[in-house]
Amino acid sequence: MTAHTERVTAGSVGLDRLTEIVSIDRGSPVPLYAQVAKCLERAIEEGRLPPGTRLDNEIRIAAELAVSRPTIRRALEHLVSKGLIVRRRGIGTRVVQRRVRRPLELTSLFDDLAASGQRPTTAVLALDVHPAEPPVAQVLGLAEGVEVFGIVRLRSAFDQPLARMTNYLPASLPGLSDMLTREALTRHGLYQVLAAGGIHLHAANQSIGARRATAGESRLLNEPMGGALLTMQRVAFDDHGRAVEYGTHVYAATRYTFELTLLSP
Amino acid sequence: MTAHTERVTAGSVGLDRLTEIVSIDRGSPVPLYAQVAKCLERAIEEGRLPPGTRLDNEIRIAAELAVSRPTIRRALEHLVSKGLIVRRRGIGTRVVQRRVRRPLELTSLFDDLAASGQRPTTAVLALDVHPAEPPVAQVLGLAEGVEVFGIVRLRSAFDQPLARMTNYLPASLPGLSDMLTREALTRHGLYQVLAAGGIHLHAANQSIGARRATAGESRLLNEPMGGALLTMQRVAFDDHGRAVEYGTHVYAATRYTFELTLLSP
DNA sequence: TAGTGGTCTAGACCACCGA
DNA sequence: CGGTGGTCTAGACCACTAA
Numbered sequence: 001m002t003a004h005t006e007r008v009t010a011g012s013v014g015l016d017r018l019t020e021i022v023s024i025d026r027g028s029p030v031p032l033y034a035q036v037a038k039c040l041e042r043a044i045e046e047g048r049l050p051p052g053t054r055l056d057n058e059i060r061i062a063a064e065l066a067v068s069r070p071t072i073r074r075a076l077e078h079l080v081s082k083g084l085i086v087r088r089r090g091i092g093t094r095v096v097q098r099r100v101r102r103p104l105e106l107t108s109l110f111d112d113l114a115a116s117g118q119r120p121t122t123a124v125l126a127l128d129v130h131p132a133e134p135p136v137a138q139v140l141g142l143a144e145g146v147e148v149f150g151i152v153r154l155r156s157a158f159d160q161p162l163a164r165m166t167n168y169l170p171a172s173l174p175g176l177s178d179m180l181t182r183e184a185l186t187r188h189g190l191y192q193v194l195a196a197g198g199i200h201l202h203a204a205n206q207s208i209g210a211r212r213a214t215a216g217e218s219r220l221l222n223e224p225m226g227g228a229l230l231t232m233q234r235v236a237f238d239d240h241g242r243a244v245e246y247g248t249h250v251y252a253a254t255r256y257t258f259e260l261t262l263l264s265p
Numbered sequence: 266m267t268a269h270t271e272r273v274t275a276g277s278v279g280l281d282r283l284t285e286i287v288s289i290d291r292g293s294p295v296p297l298y299a300q301v302a303k304c305l306e307r308a309i310e311e312g313r314l315p316p317g318t319r320l321d322n323e324i325r326i327a328a329e330l331a332v333s334r335p336t337i338r339r340a341l342e343h344l345v346s347k348g349l350i351v352r353r354r355g356i357g358t359r360v361v362q363r364r365v366r367r368p369l370e371l372t373s374l375f376d377d378l379a380a381s382g383q384r385p386t387t388a389v390l391a392l393d394v395h396p397a398e399p400p401v402a403q404v405l406g407l408a409e410g411v412e413v414f415g416i417v418r419l420r421s422a423f424d425q426p427l428a429r430m431t432n433y434l435p436a437s438l439p440g441l442s443d444m445l446t447r448e449a450l451t452r453h454g455l456y457q458v459l460a461a462g463g464i465h466l467h468a469a470n471q472s473i474g475a476r477r478a479t480a481g482e483s484r485l486l487n488e489p490m491g492g493a494l495l496t497m498q499r500v501a502f503d504d505h506g507r508a509v510e511y512g513t514h515v516y517a518a519t520r521y522t523f524e525l526t527l528l529s530p
Numbered sequence: 531t532a533g534t535g536g537t538c539t540a541g542a543c544c545a546c547c548g549a
Numbered sequence: 550c551g552g553t554g555g556t557c558t559a560g561a562c563c564a565c566t567a568a
Contacts, residue, residue, distance in 0.1 A: 211519075
């Protein structure tokens with residue numbers, strides 16, 4: 001039932017090319033649904049499945065790729081959640097007309113800049129261990145006076161300062177002092193460094209606001225005196241729900257904005 | 266195999282109370298997995314399943330509730346994606362220690378304020394139809410000069426002005442002139458009004474920045490002269506990927522911040 | 531009416547974890 | 550080793566949409 005005798009689905013574009021677009025390796029450790037989703041995702045992003053393209057129905061896709069329907073469904077659900085396709089009962093599945101930028105994820109400024117082709121640089125302004133002051137202890141859920149790592153960095157892109165980033169992490173996290181070196185922090189983003197050390201963040205609450213720059217901030221960020229700053233505070237948690245990082249950052253508002261994509265509930 | 270003879274799972278708290286927490290109505294039009302997820306979600310939020318609670322394994326939950334394992338899995342996956350529980354192979358499922366505030370969703374300022382108990386009010390400062398100016402036409406994907414609805418609103422909470430919101434919508438959207446009345450916009454949020462008229466938003470790109478207030482903005486928002494403003498621009502799309510709304514808003518930074526929750530990729 | 535996606539089931543095998 | 554979640558299958562029935 002390879003269904004090649006079926007009429008090409010009307011609408012925009014039919015899909016016998018499916019097998020050209022999606023390749024499956026049953027020996028791979030990566031799950032089938034992930035392989036399917038990844039292939040379709042790439043095809044959509046590269047324009048091989050242009051906006052408005054109608055996809056075959058689930059049954060046919062499953063048959064052509066020789067996997068089960070639930071597996072295909074899982075792949076397609078993933079694409080829906082990323083906003084790449086739209087499905088409607090009785091209608092079918094289409095590639096969305098206008099692509100959302102990206103799903104909102106827990107990433108770092110460094111990664112974002114690097115991904116968008118800018119070459120971010122980092123200067124470590126301070127790096128020490130000290131007793132947590134009350135507000136820091138509180139957001140991290142620590143007793144007052146417990147030791148924390150304090151990090152202050154200046155992040156730049158294209159030789160222009162972009163943000164001053166201040167982070168606190170409980171010193172009790174295992175292996176932290178080996179990870180958090182000036183060298184590592186200069187070369188990589190904080191989250192990269194933590195991930196390399198086996199600390200994986202699970203979720204974060206963040207708060208974005210604005211205020212006027214102090215004189216020192218204006219100088220540091222090369223912004224006009226008293227200009228507007230974007231501020232962001234973030235508390236990140238690991239899998240167990242423990243707070244592992246608190247960051248309070250200021251961004252040069254003339255050169256930086258937060259871009260995000262929201263999907264309907 | 267109702268498994269009541271099983272030992273209560275060690276760790277934090279066992280669950281024979283499951284049937285007290287989750288009630289299922291097979292006659293309801295709402296899917297089983299959604300019913301299960303909803304019940305567990307409420308139990309977690311109300312503290313009846315406190316942080317750290319260990320849940321029974323999938324097989325046992327399925328047996329106790331008399332549904333299939335995939336159905337239970339689907340419910341639990343939903344809770345994972347909302348950051349309420351954590352699952353690990355070989356370990357089990359636990360309620361997360363620290364709850365994330367809320368998943369990031371496509372909502373309106375009005376809904377957010379109403380949900381958090383503040384009583385938002387709206388003043389409609391302008392409401393008209395006019396030819397789209399070039400920048401507006403471009404972000405909405407319209408030809409220059411095509412007619413658009415223009416809306417300017419002042420949103421307040423507790424009698425304090427909070428934001429000036431400017432929105433543009435293509436006049437070609439069906440039924441728009443019946444929906445967008447001063448009365449409706451005074452009483453409800455824009456997205457509520459659109460939803461009531463059958464226009465459902467699917468995704469949005471938004472950009473958050475900061476700048477200093479103009480003299481007029483300072484007066485309108487009751488902020489200090491030249492103070493910092495939070496700015497947000499948003500383009501929202503419907504299911505077909507057509508841009509249906511463009512908004513450009515300014516917020517009083519001393520009284521408003523964006524709160525959001527990020528989950529790891 | 532024919533075709534679509536949405537839901538649900540009952541089972542199977544595997545990879546990972548801790549004791 | 551036993552227990553856990555992760556993956557995959559092969560079916561079934563239903564609700565919705567368009568012609």
